Amino acid sequence: MPAYGFAHLRDRRHHPDILEYLTKIQGTLDPFHGRFLIHGPPAVVVEGDWPxxxxxxxxxxxxxxxxxxxxxxxxxxxxxxxxxIDGDLVLVEGVGPGYDPRERAEKLRTETPGERN
Structure with missing residues (x-):
């Protein structure tokens, strides 16, 4: 099952250290077969606020x-x-092929109050 590193970066400040980080990060990802899927383009916000x-x-x-x-x-x-750069980084597992959100809904219906997976 794939996993993802997701970062929400706010208040970006350009600094020479950032350029050094950008030149070095891929080398840290390669041994773990990490690859960028999204890397900082402006987002089209369709709901809420996304700074x-x-x-x-x-x-x-x-x-x-x-x-x-x-x-x-x-x-x-x-x-x-x-x-x-202020921000948050989370590691999260993806869903597998054939994921059906209806199964998740059914599991949530059968959970006891206060129990969440």
Missing amino acids: GSMVLIEFPGMAEARAWYASPEYQKILRLRADH
């Missing part, structure tokens, strides 16, 4: 996503971005 930009990186699975984030190579360059 900033987004990044979406795909990995073969959650193990690779976690290993990339924890890797010494990525941790070495993380501050280059984090010191200059």
Whole structure:
């Protein structure tokens, strides 16, 4: 099951460290088979408010996503971005082929109150 690193970046400040980060990040992704699917284009907001930009990186699975984030190579360059761009980063598993949201709805109907998966 693929996993994704999703970042919502706000208050971007251009700084030489950001350029260094951008030149080095792909090298940290390659050993974990990570690839950019979205990298910061302006979004067309059709509902709500979306300040900033987004990044979406795909990995073969959650193990690779976690290993990339924890890797010494990525941790070495993380501050280059984090010191200059406010944002959030989450790692999340994708859904498999044949995913049917109706099955999710049925599972939610049968859960006891307060239980969420």
